[in-house]
Amino acid sequence: MGSIRGKVAIVGMGCTVAGERFDASQEDMIVEAGFEAIADAGVETKDIQAAWFGCNSVSANHALLNWSLKLGYKPMTKVNNGGASGADVLRHACLAVASGTFDLVLALGIEKATDAGFTAPGEGGRAFGGEGHVGPESLxxxxxxxxxxxxxxxxxxxxxxxxxxxxxxxxxxxxxxxxxxxxxxxxxxxxxxxxxxxxxxxxxxxxxxxxxxxxxVADGGAAAIVCTPEVARQLRDDFVLVxxxxxxxxxxxxxxxxxxxxxxxxxxxxxxxxxxxxxxxxxxxxxxxxxxxxxxxxxxxxxxxxxxxxxxxxxxxxxxxxxxxxxxxxxxxxxxxxxxxxxxxxxxxxxxxxxxxxxxxxxxxxxxxxxxxxxxxxxxxxxxxxxxxxxxxxxxxxx
Amino acid sequence: MAESIKDRVAVIGMGCTAFGERWDKNGEDLMVDAVYEALADAGIESKDIQAAWLGSQSTAATGQPLAQAVKLEYIPITRVENACATASDAFRNACYAVAAGVYDIVLAAGVEKLKDSGFTGLAGGGGGGTAVSPPTPPPVQFALAAQRYAHHYGMKPEDLKRxxxxxxxxNHHNGSLNPKAHFQREITIEQALSAPIIATPLGLFDCCGVSDGSAAAVITRPEIAKQLRSDYVLVKGLGLTCGGRQGTLQSQYDFVHFEENVTAAKQAYQQAGVKNPLKEIDHAEVHDCFSITELIICEDMGWAPRGKAPEYVMNGVFDLEGELAVNPDGGLKCFGHPIGASGVRMLYEVYKQLQGKAGPRQRKNPTLGLTHNLGGTPGSFTCAVTIVGGRD
CATH class of the missing domain: 3.40.47.10 (Thiolase/Chalcone synthase)
Structure with a gap:
């Protein structure tokens, strides 16, 4: 097994205000966090080569991300891992950049929980956002x-x-x-x-x-622009290394x-x-x-x-x-x-x-x-x- | 600059359950069957797996069900979801992790247990409260594409129908040769033509089934693959494109091609160095959720000129013995579509073909195989195109 060290940098981030965001839809919050990260990195949406998205409460796919940011016909993936979804989204963006296949990608995760009827995770023991047909009853x-x-x-x-x-x-x-x-x-x-x-x-x-x-339980989310250290050096002096x-x-x-x-x-x-x-x-x-x-x-x-x-x-x-x-x-x-x-x-x-x-x-x-x-x-x-x-x-x- | 994934990742073991109405198995049983077949095929044990990806649309909410079923003790596991391309994308993310040099041997598995979940077919609509398109179920959406296709190319409806x-x-012929298929009976052209209409012009046999199933792949670097077996398979290209409702919002959207197919194929061909796909690709497993989808895919992939796919189909170009066999395992038509499993099920056939182990469906000396998934709705699809080839 190898390391990720020295292979990946974060050059931009954005974060929504957290809370009972009755003023913002999921798409609004994606735009809020996504465009802050893009502006912070000093890039444009066309520079993003691929994206990873975390959101447990919408099913199916990446689509909400692309509908909101209009990234064009690019690879986008939705990652789900319970409470760890947002963290795993970033991990996947990092692995993809470290593979050398992409130079600059987006990792974004949000959740709109307050007006979705969600009161707390694990209600009735079922994982939030999934049907969970698999598995005998947990203890x-x-x-x-x-x-x-x-x-x-x-x-x-x-x-x-x-x-x-x-x-x-x-x-x-x-x-x-x-x-x-x-x-x-x-x-x-x-x-x-x-x-x-x-x-x-x-x-x-x-x-x-x-x-x-x-x-x-609160609405909110954040986004990161992940790239190779070589690209990061061209974009800003104070990037962060993974x-x-x-x-x-x-x-x-x-x-x-x-x-x-x-x-x-x-x-x-x-x-x-x-x-x-x-x-x-x-x-x-x-x-x-x-x-x-x-x-x-x-x-x-x-x-x-x-x-x-x-x-x-x-x-x-x-x-x-x-x-x-x-x-x-x-x-x-x-x-x-x-x-x-x-x-x-x-x-x-x-x-x-x-x-x-x-x-x-x-x-x-x-x-x-x-x-x-x-x-x-x-x-x-x-x-x-x-x-x-x-x-x-x-x-x-x-x- | 970004480099291609070509020849940097190898598949060394695969497993696939029989697809169908698997009342005898739950989701965990299906995963165990698929994963253990893959591990045995690779000649490794579960403890050799360093990280895993699970594709599932509704059966699993996180990566944990895979850990629980197979007892992969405390390794990193992630659930990937990407509509009908879920399994292919789980495989794709596993490939990047290996190419990153972070893990040596990883597992990509997909599972879906639909038959006893109350699922009757994919939901309609563009999703979300702001969708422009009316909530129409998939057969209707693709019927629109079929209608438009005939109109656009001035075909007589009966010619398109044929x-x-x-x-x-x-696809039923190919499925009849496959013991793992859900439907294993041949049908005649008359049966297909006179089948009950689902959404004109699509009849019952134009629509794929709903089934349960699981498939799994063991992935590693070529250096390690060489030590484990001689007939491993190499990843040549991984294309993935997502539409952002460009189609739904455009009045000139043509409904006779899907841009996501074209762009994903372009990515994969470029990475694999494929210039003339009809000549270079030997066989392909494509997303025939409906017969019209397969027809359009053949044009979008560049295997038939625009408007000519019906002619190519009638001439047998895509038959099992044809120039480029499409859906040699029977396709979604005969396997049904357990969403989280389909992409890896497709790869299973390509893997077996490249190893010369496809039994009565075996193609002669295949060099490159392709899998293709299309998820979402017209105007905003997700498309995955994976190209694999035998070792040099």
Whole structure:
């Protein structure tokens, strides 16, 4: 197996405002994110040689993308991978450029969930956006998603000897941190800060997860112009390089194994291992300066930090309390507010996460800008308890 | 600058289930059958697969069902969706990942389980709230193309009808020689001509069936392929084009050719270095969702001059023994169209033909084979054209 390192660059990105976008249709949001990325890269639609598209809520194909952007008679592909769709869209654009078959391509993902009747992923256990005729019933299909992650939360506390109030407070701290970041992000869906007390006292959804522990459902999406480093050099000075693309899909091993820990995701750990190998990263804690983690629920940020090697097992809560993951800390996470402030848009989330990395690496994150970030990590996942698809992507500033 | 995919990716194993009303199998069973045949054919085990792609329109929502069925433990798996070209596009993305040098051996599988899902045929309409075209089901859309074809070229309706019937007879003949086909009986031209009308001029035998099925391909680099078998097959060209409703919005849209076919073929021919397709392509599996579609495809691919395809069809140019065999395995006509599986099913026939393993359907010394999928609706199609050839 080989690496993606040095073969692919991102030269432009766009991102919609997230939220209840009753003002915009799916096509409008594609235009919003797509043309921002195209303008940012300084290219035109005719320069795009191929495209990849993520959107779980429309079926069939790429068509919505082409109808909206009028890219002409070019190759376009729709990629679906649950909550990880947007991230996998970018991975495919990168693989195609790395193959040498295309010089400059588009990756775009959006989701319009609020007026589609969608209230939360995994309703009745069926995957969002798919009929899912395949497969015997999963062990967890009758559990709503918050309940699935509540199981991980209680098990995590048990495993590492956290008292219930300690667990609750650690989770609340994550919510407070993400919402504070969201308040500094003009594109976030939720832009109001919350206090620790508000988080602790928010109505329980599935104990120990309360309302502020759960991300909202929001419309939105993002787009990236992906090209070879040679083309990138001609377009701008401050492009971003793709350094590692790790992916792992579970085949229900977790659901079938009595020894499944419920305090980590093997898929994320494996995806990270693959991305680090590609990027030549041996000590992630030292090497990674900024991380965008899939915090659909507060607890997931803990699990991700430990699965990614950014905190020793069982230590994520203590590190968080010590301010390690704050914007001023050693490893700032979810500086755009994460899913907790930007909501969940399966087709778009992965790309929206990368948008913040793209801004941070280029020093363009405004009031959220971190100092001296040279490597950023993005982790995205989809699936259900015991069977996830997880992606870990690494980006750096140009050499 | 971008380079061609030619000779950079090899197919070393393939599998394909019998297509049909597979009440005996669920979607996972079908995937297991197709994938295990492909693995055995390649002489590898599931642990050798480093990444996988799953094509499915409605049977699977993510890549995970493939991992669950075949127990591909924690490798990267992605579901690709691209209307009727879904399976071909899953294969295409797998090829790019191998050509990128990121993975050595990967799997592209397609599956669709339609018969017990309540599915009776593809939905009509242009999709979306802003479609210009009225919501007409596919037989009507392609009937419009047939009507227009006769008018445009000044053909008598009965002459066109006979040419279309000839296509159905040919595909049923080929299907009768294929134990994996859904329909394995020959039909006569009289049967085709007198069949119940679905949408004038298309009758029952002008329309493909609805069926269940799965197919799979194992893909690697030529260097690795050489170590595993001597008769591997090389990818020569991967064309894909998507229309953006240009057709639907244009008053001069002609309905007698589909620009997506022309542009996808051009991409694939250019990559493969094909200059005279009728001479250089030995056989082709094309998207005969309706007989008229096959007729138009033959012209769009450059195998017959505009307006001449009916003549070529009547003269047997596209017969199993003809100059360029079209749908030697029986086509969508005899296999039906499990959407996520069809493109890889087509490749299965081309792969077997190139290896000389197509049994009673075997062509003599084939060098290049082609697969073609057309999805969507007139005015906004997705077209995939894949060219493969034997090793040098």
């Amino acid at each position: 967890f299909t009758e559990l709503r998603v918050p309940a699935q992650y509540a199981l991980y939360a209680t098990r995590y506390a048990h495993q590492y000897g956290l008292r219930p109030e300690e667990l609750k407070e650690a989770l609340a701290r994550i919510a407070v941190k993400s919402r504070r970041a969201g308040a500094r992000n003009p594109r976030a869906a939720l832009r109001d800060e919350i206090t620790l007390r508000e988080a602790l006292e928010s109505p329980p959804i599935a104990w120990p997860l309360g309302l502020t522990d759960c991300c909202a 350094e590692g693309l790790g992916q792992a899909s579970g085949g229900r091993e977790g659901q079938l194994a009595p020894s499944y820990s419920f305090s980590g995701l093997p898929e994320t750990a494996l995806a990270a291992e693959r991305a680090y190998l590609m990027a030549g990263v041996r000590d992630p804690l030292r090497a990674v300066g900024h991380a965008q983690l899939f915090d659909a629920f507060t607890l997931l940020e803990f699990l991700a930090c430990e699965d990614l090697g950014l905190a020793p097992r069982g230590q994520a809560a203590a590190r968080l309390q010590a301010g390690f993951f704050d914007p001023e800390g050693e490893l700032p996470t979810n500086t755009d507010g994460g899913l907790l402030a930007n909501g969940y848009q399966p087709g778009g989330t992965g790309l929206r996460q990368v948008y913040e990395s793209y801004l941070q690496l280029r020093g363009r994150a405004g009031p959220r800008q971190l100092k001296n970030v040279t490597r950023s990590l993005v982790q995205t996942q989809g699936g259900a308890a015991g069977s996830f698809t997880s992606l870990v992507q690494l980006f750096t500033t140009r050499d | 040419a279309l019937a000839r296509i159905a007879v040919k």
